[in-house]
Amino acid sequence: MEMKVLRDKTIFDPDVVDKLFGGKAQKGSIELFSNCCIRMLSHLDDRMDGLKKSLDRRTLQETIFFSHQLKGGFYMTGSSLLGALCESMEMQARRGTFEGIEAMYVEMVSKVCEFKEQLAQFDASIGKWLQNWESEKMEKG
Amino acid sequence: MKFLIVEDSEETSHAVEAALAPLDAECVTVTGLSDAEKKIHEMDFSAFIVDLSLPDGDGFSLVNSIRRQAKYLQAPVIILTGNNEITSKVNAFSSGADDYVMKPFNILELRARVDSKIKRMKSTSSWGPLSLGSASGSSRVGTSAATLNLDIGKDEIVVGPLILLPSQQSVCHKDLNNPIPLSSTEFRILALLARNSGTIYSRDQILEMIWGNADSVTDRTVDSHVYTLRKKLGEYRKLIHSVQGQGYRFLLPA
Numbered sequence: 001m002e003m004k005v006l007r008d009k010t011i012f013d014p015d016v017v018d019k020l021f022g023g024k025a026q027k028g029s030i031e032l033f034s035n036c037c038i039r040m041l042s043h044l045d046d047r048m049d050g051l052k053k054s055l056d057r058r059t060l061q062e063t064i065f066f067s068h069q070l071k072g073g074f075y076m077t078g079s080s081l082l083g084a085l086c087e088s089m090e091m092q093a094r095r096g097t098f099e100g101i102e103a104m105y106v107e108m109v110s111k112v113c114e115f116k117e118q119l120a121q122f123d124a125s126i127g128k129w130l131q132n133w134e135s136e137k138m139e140k141g
Numbered sequence: 142m143k144f145l146i147v148e149d150s151e152e153t154s155h156a157v158e159a160a161l162a163p164l165d166a167e168c169v170t171v172t173g174l175s176d177a178e179k180k181i182h183e184m185d186f187s188a189f190i191v192d193l194s195l196p197d198g199d200g201f202s203l204v205n206s207i208r209r210q211a212k213y214l215q216a217p218v219i220i221l222t223g224n225n226e227i228t229s230k231v232n233a234f235s236s237g238a239d240d241y242v243m244k245p246f247n248i249l250e251l252r253a254r255v256d257s258k259i260k261r262m263k264s265t266s267s268w269g270p271l272s273l274g275s276a277s278g279s280s281r282v283g284t285s286a287a288t289l290n291l292d293i294g295k296d297e298i299v300v301g302p303l304i305l306l307p308s309q310q311s312v313c314h315k316d317l318n319n320p321i322p323l324s325s326t327e328f329r330i331l332a333l334l335a336r337n338s339g340t341i342y343s344r345d346q347i348l349e350m351i352w353g354n355a356d357s358v359t360d361r362t363v364d365s366h367v368y369t370l371r372k373k374l375g376e377y378r379k380l381i382h383s384v385q386g387q388g389y390r391f392l393l394p395a
Contacts, residue, residue, distance in 0.1 A: 072150025
């Protein structure tokens with residue numbers, strides 16, 4: 001497991017909108033990010049549950065499937081740390097072994113709650129930003 | 142325009158669709174290789190965005206399948222992946238991809254990369270379109286058969302003594318039945334030069350047309366591929382001429 005690789009990763013990157021969606025100051029980018037979060041959060045518990053079951057049942061294919069699904073969602077919603085953890089789990093499962101995967105899963109569970117909290121706070125702040133944006137537009141318009 | 146997005150992560154495919162929306166293209170999204178294989182045969186696409194790691198296999202085989210179809214010889218293929226290993230990048234380009242975008246990606250960057258590839262494809266097409274797939278079989282392209290001699294069939298390109306077979310990614314002599322297998326890149330270089338017979342292409346032009354704006358290749362890469370291509374062509378190696386200080390051209394025997 002490349003723990004070294006995880007050192008510079010963050011649970012949630014507040015600059016995710018800038019980095020991935022093309023600029024905080026653009027309404028389109030914020031909406032795009034919000035949609036992405038909604039999609040990701042609506043699947044998160046099911047995917048985590050699926051991953052847990054695949055580990056309990058020791059089915060490599062399911063572990064690959066769920067860690068892969070989670071990876072994409074975490075990366076696109078600003079968690080490089082959780083994305084990298086899922087990537088390491090997926091790669092390990094593709095090598096045909098569960099070695100180290102359960103430890104990674106435990107770490108992941110402990111970080112997911114924090115990720116959800118930070119994402120919710122960020123979502124609230126961009127919600128306010130959108131409200132302000134709408135009000136300013138109304139005043140100007 | 143129609144783009145095929147092959148991506149199993151819903152969040153990522155949504156972001157890709159959003160990135161491409163301003164390009165006025167219809168996006169068809171599939172989540173695995175088998176669906177993608179069906180779509181590339183059923184429909185015609187202008188560009189492909191392919192995730193490397195899919196539930197039913199890796200994207201390299203799909204890129205190979207795309208490149209084996211004559212109608213997609215020039216279509217931009219962009220690989221999306223979270224894998225930053227150099228071997229993965231090399232494999233992507235070897236299999237025929239035009240570009241490689243790391244996840245997580247900035248949607249503006251992805252849009253710009255796709256847009257530049259589409260523009261390049263259009264400008265290349267305007268120099269000599271490879272209009273394949275006529276329902277009635279083969280059709281002649283070009284006004285002067287003596288200088289161009291380019292017959293285009295549904296699944297083969299006849300250039301002078303050679304027949305290029307996109308579906309097999311190989312080339313053979315008209316009178317022989319021994320196809321010479323080529324790599325995807327070699328085949329594309331040969332197709333580019335052969336179907337524009339007589340035109341000199343500089344190394345930079347070949348780089349742009351075959352690799353797009355990939356950072357990992359230099360003009361020495363072109364020389365290296367032309368060297369192996371000539372080697373494989375054997376006695377027909379002389380059809381590809383080096384023009385000193387300018388580049389390469391395909392010249393048919395007088």
